[in-house]
Amino acid sequence: MTDWTPRRRNVLRAASWATAGLVVLAAIACGRRTPASSPATLTPATGADVLHEVERSRGSVVLVNVWATWCTPCREELPDLLRLQREHGANGFRLILVSADFASQRPAAAALLASLGVTFPTFVKAEGDQGFIDGLDTRWSGALPASLLFDREGRKVAFWEGKASYEELLGKVKPLLGGG
Amino acid sequence: MAHPTLVTALGTVFLLVGSQFGLALAIGDRAPAADVKMKSVDGRELSIKEIAGAKGTLVIFSCNHCPWVKAWEGRIAELGNAYQVKGIGVIVVNPNDPAAYPEDSFPAMQERAKARGFQFPYVVDATSGVARAFGATRTPEAFLFDAAGVLVYHGAIDDNAEDAAKVAKHFLRDALQAVEAGSKPAVAETKAIGCSIKFRSS
Numbered sequence: 001m002t003d004w005t006p007r008r009r010n011v012l013r014a015a016s017w018a019t020a021g022l023v024v025l026a027a028i029a030c031g032r033r034t035p036a037s038s039p040a041t042l043t044p045a046t047g048a049d050v051l052h053e054v055e056r057s058r059g060s061v062v063l064v065n066v067w068a069t070w071c072t073p074c075r076e077e078l079p080d081l082l083r084l085q086r087e088h089g090a091n092g093f094r095l096i097l098v099s100a101d102f103a104s105q106r107p108a109a110a111a112l113l114a115s116l117g118v119t120f121p122t123f124v125k126a127e128g129d130q131g132f133i134d135g136l137d138t139r140w141s142g143a144l145p146a147s148l149l150f151d152r153e154g155r156k157v158a159f160w161e162g163k164a165s166y167e168e169l170l171g172k173v174k175p176l177l178g179g180g
Numbered sequence: 181m182a183h184p185t186l187v188t189a190l191g192t193v194f195l196l197v198g199s200q201f202g203l204a205l206a207i208g209d210r211a212p213a214a215d216v217k218m219k220s221v222d223g224r225e226l227s228i229k230e231i232a233g234a235k236g237t238l239v240i241f242s243c244n245h246c247p248w249v250k251a252w253e254g255r256i257a258e259l260g261n262a263y264q265v266k267g268i269g270v271i272v273v274n275p276n277d278p279a280a281y282p283e284d285s286f287p288a289m290q291e292r293a294k295a296r297g298f299q300f301p302y303v304v305d306a307t308s309g310v311a312r313a314f315g316a317t318r319t320p321e322a323f324l325f326d327a328a329g330v331l332v333y334h335g336a337i338d339d340n341a342e343d344a345a346k347v348a349k350h351f352l353r354d355a356l357q358a359v360e361a362g363s364k365p366a367v368a369e370t371k372a373i374g375c376s377i378k379f380r381s382s
Contacts, residue, residue: 068373070246070247070248070375071375071376072280072281073376100373102251102341102342103342104342125373128339128340129336129339129341129371129372129373130336130339130370130371130372132373133371133372133373134371140371141204141317141318141321141371142317142318142336142371142372142373142374143317143318143373143374143375143376143377144318144373144374144375144376145376161317161376162376
């Protein structure tokens with residue numbers, strides 16, 4: 001189970017360009033409006049920008065997950081994170097995805113999110129590693145994936161590196177959602 | 181029902197214990213597991229103690245499959261080759277479980293070392309125990325010890341994995357220069373994004 005064989009990369013690249021093309025066409029067709037069913041956007045963000053977004057989400061339980069297309073455990077974890085969003089979004093859970101991909105990989109990141117049916121806004125790292133890592137959490141070594149969990153008051157209650165299973169994620173998030 | 185604050189506190193403690201925090205070597209520490217023999221791509225069994233240089237020792241946890249390693253590998257080869265003839269012992273250690281990443285197998289490591297022209301040992305951490313002892317979490321991750329065997333630099337190769345031409349801070353090169361000259365690196369600890377080490381389960 002290697003990361004990317006050249007063939008897979010080519011397929012992904014082709015898919016990325018196709019997706020990018022669709023995004024452009026959709027943008028032209030809809031002006032500046034973003035319909036709810038449009039593919040996920042990847043907004044460039046610093047660590048501080050991401051924390052600002054967490055602050056804006058006060059009232060929700062927020063899980064920030066830093067991932068990358070090149071990271072196998074990240075790709076394995078994404079479906080479980082999205083399941084959590086699907087099943088608990090209505091209870092006040094919000095997933096903030098932040099891609100740490102190289103600039104050259106951004107089309108691939110957008111294509112991967114599109115293939116997983118992501119339609120909500122997401123972010124992509126737009127500053128040097130050191131500032132981004134320490135800006136999010138000084139305990140983070142830089143290993144991917146990395147996750148930060150915030151309660152409804154916007155307090156950071158947990159940080160971890162590495163992939164978590166759906167059951168582990170739910171075990172962390174559910175007590176914060178409250179109300180059974 | 182348990183108090184929510186207690187639940188949160190316990191959850192946080194559990195998460196902290198379950199990760200790598202607090203286990204990484206600190207600046208000033210000596211290399212752990214320095215006697216552990218590791219098989220190099222040329223067939224030799226080498227320990228960190230055996231490859232230690234008169235002026236210092238560089239240990240880099242790395243692998244074959246990781247895209248961040250691939251991005252930095254040319255620079256790792258350049259620095260390793262340049263400093264291992266200047267009295268710095270250099271060893272690149274692959275702690276990954278090849279069952280998870282076949283690209284990290286021993287034959288693939290031999291090919292990579294040849295293709296990249298490594299003139300220093302590229303070895304297998306067969307139990308991932310050396311990486312665990314160092315508290316390493318990702319690849320690539322560098323640990324540089326001075327002539328006295330004390331950790332003086334820990335972290336990234338430089339500040340731009342994607343584009344060598346746009347590197348503004350050559351962290352490891354500067355640290356190597358300092359150690360070779362017998363002084364302390366100006367920057368002792370840096371961070372960069374990398375691949376999580378896939379530790380063997382045993």
